[in-house]
Amino acid sequence: MPGARLTQQDRERIAAGLADKLSYGEIARRLDRPTSTITREITRNGGPTDYRPQQAHQATIQRARRGTPVPPRADTPPGSAMEEEFLERALRAGMPRIAAQVHLDLTLSEDGRRTAAELTRRLNVSPASISVAVNFLAQQGFVRRERDPRRRRDIYVVDDDAWYNAIMTSERQTLESARATMAAAETYGLDSPVGQRLAKTAAYLERVSLDVMESAERWRTLLR
Structure with a gap:
C-alpha cells in the first residue's frame, strides 16, 4: 500500500x-x-x-x-517533490551526490550565494567534501567564486548565466575531443578504414558542438 x-x-x-x-x-x-x-x-x-x-x-x-526519526536533509525538505526530482535528475546525469546537493542548495537560495561554512552546516558534510564539490561545479561552469575582502573568505555563487557557462564549458571540451579525434584520424591515414571512421566522428562532434554553442549564445537573452 x-x-x-x-x-x-x-x-x-x-x-x-x-x-x-x-x-x-x-x-x-x-x-x-x-x-x-x-x-x-x-x-x-x-x-x-x-x-x-x-x-x-x-x-x-x-x-x-x-524513536528518533531521520532529520530532514537540506537538499530534500519534507514534501518537496520538485527538489527531490531535481536532485534525482542531477544524480542520473552523472553529477556526484554532494556536488548535486551543493548545486541545488545554491540554486534555491535567496540570492544564489553561500559561503563554504554555510554549505558545510546546511548539508552536514565535511569542509573537504564541500571543497571537492565546489571545484567540480566550478570546472563544469555551474558556479563561480567571489572573494569577500573584508572577511577573507570565498563566496560561491550560482547566477543567471550558470547554465550558459556550463553548456559552453561542456561543448568546448567536446570540441577538444573532436580535434584530438581528427588528429588521430590523420595519424592512421584519412584513406584508411580507421582514419575514415575517426574523421567522421570528429566532424560530427565538431558540427554538433558548434551548433549547440551558437544556439546557447543566441538564446542567452532568456537568462537575463
Whole structure:
C-alpha cells in the first residue's frame, strides 16, 4: 500500500531497479509508492551507487527502536517533490551526490550565494567534501567564486548565466575531443578504414558542438 512502510522485499526491489538503471519515478511506480518516498529512501541510505537494501532495512529498524526519526536533509525538505526530482535528475546525469546537493542548495537560495561554512552546516558534510564539490561545479561552469575582502573568505555563487557557462564549458571540451579525434584520424591515414571512421566522428562532434554553442549564445537573452 502507498502509505505503508517499506519492507525488506521493497528495498530489494529498489536495489534491483537501481541495478537496472531505472529512474526513481519508475521504481516508485513499480512499488506503488510516491517518488518522494523512494528518493528519500535512497538518498538517506548511501545514494544510487551505494544503496544496500539489507543495511537500509536494519538502519530503519534501529531508528524506529530509538524513536528518533531521520532529520530532514537540506537538499530534500519534507514534501518537496520538485527538489527531490531535481536532485534525482542531477544524480542520473552523472553529477556526484554532494556536488548535486551543493548545486541545488545554491540554486534555491535567496540570492544564489553561500559561503563554504554555510554549505558545510546546511548539508552536514565535511569542509573537504564541500571543497571537492565546489571545484567540480566550478570546472563544469555551474558556479563561480567571489572573494569577500573584508572577511577573507570565498563566496560561491550560482547566477543567471550558470547554465550558459556550463553548456559552453561542456561543448568546448567536446570540441577538444573532436580535434584530438581528427588528429588521430590523420595519424592512421584519412584513406584508411580507421582514419575514415575517426574523421567522421570528429566532424560530427565538431558540427554538433558548434551548433549547440551558437544556439546557447543566441538564446542567452532568456537568462537575463
